[in-house]
Amino acid sequence: MSFPAGDPNFSGAKTPAFDTLVSGHARAAFLLEQLAGDLWGELNRMGVDTSPALRIRTLAERARSQATELQTRQSRVHHMQRTKTGAKLCTVEGIFWELSESPTPTPQPGEPAPTDPAKLSIELWDANLLPRAGRLRPDGTPFSREEDAVLSWIDAHRASILAEARKWNVSPQAIAAAIAWEAMKNVKHIPADMLAGTGVGTEVPNASFGPGKVHVDFPLVRQIEERGYLPRRSVPEREKLLSTDEGSIQYIAAIMGAYSKVTEDGWKGPKPYSIRYDVPMLTQLYQGSDLEQWEQNLSTRRKEGDWRTPRIGNPMAEWAGENEEFLNAALPKDPWKVDPTPAKPVRPPGPAAPPLSPSTTPAPRTGPSPTPRWND
Incomplete structure (x- = not known):
């Protein structure tokens, strides 16, 4: 999400490229979870060590956490676009909406959760x-x-x-x-x-x-x-x-x-x-x-x-x-x-x-x- 000109003080996102990145990351997290579950089932059925599946599940949990943060940032970008608020940079490469690198809060109760899909x-x-x-x-x-x-x-x-x-x-x-x-x-x-x-x-x-x-x-x-x-x-x-x-x-x-x-x-x-x-x-x-x-x-x-x-x-x-x-x-x-x-x-x-x-x-x-x- 860095500014293409290399400004170390700027962090932002450009749509629709950022939307594509977020969607791909979220889909990858889901597929990793599915792979972990399928692999665990096969290894368990064969009576062999299931730790490889558990390691993949750990990667999937990390990917899901990252995807959730990206989705939250994506919502902020789309809110700025709709309301015409927030800082943006217009360059020859497109419009970049400024997003700070500070931690992004995760969804609160009542918002989506992996246990309530x-x-x-x-x-x-x-x-x-x-x-x-x-x-x-x-x-x-x-x-x-x-x-x-x-x-x-x-x-x-x-x-x-x-x-x-x-x-x-x-x-x-x-x-x-x-x-x-x-x-x-x-x-x-x-x-x-x-x-x-x-x-x-x-x-x-x-x-x-x-x-x-x-x-x-x-x-x-x-x-x-x-x-x-x-x-x-x-x-x-x-x-x-x-x-x-x-x-x-x-x-x-x-x-x-x-x-x-x-x-x-x-x-x-x-x-x-x-x-x-x-x-x-x-x-x-x-x-x-x-x-x-x-x-x-x-x-x-x-x-x-x-x-x-x-x-x-x-x-x-x-x-x-x-x-x-x-x-x-x-x-x-x-x-x-x-x-x-x-x-x-x-x-x-x-x-x-x-x-x-x-x-x-x-x-x-x-x-x-x-x-x-x-x-x-």
């Missing part, structure tokens, strides 16, 4: 290391432990979500909804991000990484890249980027921006129809479709003259429609005084990537990510 999916487990504010609904009842933890995570990443939402002119609430639903309603415990960068996404159907569980080798991510919303990447490159909080936020926002543009281009009904701030519809498409499928749906509507407003039918979209209080506590639906002009996609040079062959095309998602219903 929220039951969240692996990609958002580090939300347990953020202070819980004990947030209340408008009627005065508290949000659940899981909701409060996710709200803290969203608050810590507020600046990044708002920046990406503004870039593509979509509701930041929709990005938050996708991340929150996957964390609380599609809970997975397999640390898939340990394999990020290996290309596992080409071998494992439905492999997904990071907050929001973007499917790394589904047609949708290839379409986003081919249409210039994000650079072309190989599967291992996508895995590494999507295993970070910032990378996942970028992909989710770009996906929703692309769906919004496709809708505006393809909707020829008697009245204009925009989904840019339609949170249930954005999550409906995000969870259960791809750009070409949605374009085909719009083409069919033109042929049939069917311009009824599409109805939602996916669990994520239904949850978004039923949990406005939670989403309003997370982020505003439309925070801009004037809607921003979305960025213009830049199609990459060179030939398009070959289409997925039948042998490598992932099967349609089932269970928590069903194919959407359009014309009910």
Whole structure:
């Protein structure tokens, strides 16, 4: 956290680099704990010395303590950003928010504790290391432990979500909804991000990484890249980027921006129809479709003259429609005084990537990510 110019009297943090560092440290602490537990179980089952597992657990406890302190510092930085208070240095390398090197107090009772973790999916487990504010609904009842933890995570990443939402002119609430639903309603415990960068996404159907569980080798991510919303990447490159909080936020926002543009281009009904701030519809498409499928749906509507407003039918979209209080506590639906002009996609040079062959095309998602219903 030192000032890049080498000033020995300055200590600060630059976002989003600091956010990425904190998230990685917290995830490493959790994985060390999991490794220690798994190793102890195997060694105990074999009837051999379990001290190696205990030594790893000691390292995990140290990493967790450090992660908790980093998370507390991260909260201070985001508070300074929101309130426009605190000292900062503006340099050619970015804005650095000043943080003293004095000891940072650990969370107090009522804030998160390792003995009281929220039951969240692996990609958002580090939300347990953020202070819980004990947030209340408008009627005065508290949000659940899981909701409060996710709200803290969203608050810590507020600046990044708002920046990406503004870039593509979509509701930041929709990005938050996708991340929150996957964390609380599609809970997975397999640390898939340990394999990020290996290309596992080409071998494992439905492999997904990071907050929001973007499917790394589904047609949708290839379409986003081919249409210039994000650079072309190989599967291992996508895995590494999507295993970070910032990378996942970028992909989710770009996906929703692309769906919004496709809708505006393809909707020829008697009245204009925009989904840019339609949170249930954005999550409906995000969870259960791809750009070409949605374009085909719009083409069919033109042929049939069917311009009824599409109805939602996916669990994520239904949850978004039923949990406005939670989403309003997370982020505003439309925070801009004037809607921003979305960025213009830049199609990459060179030939398009070959289409997925039948042998490598992932099967349609089932269970928590069903194919959407359009014309009910």
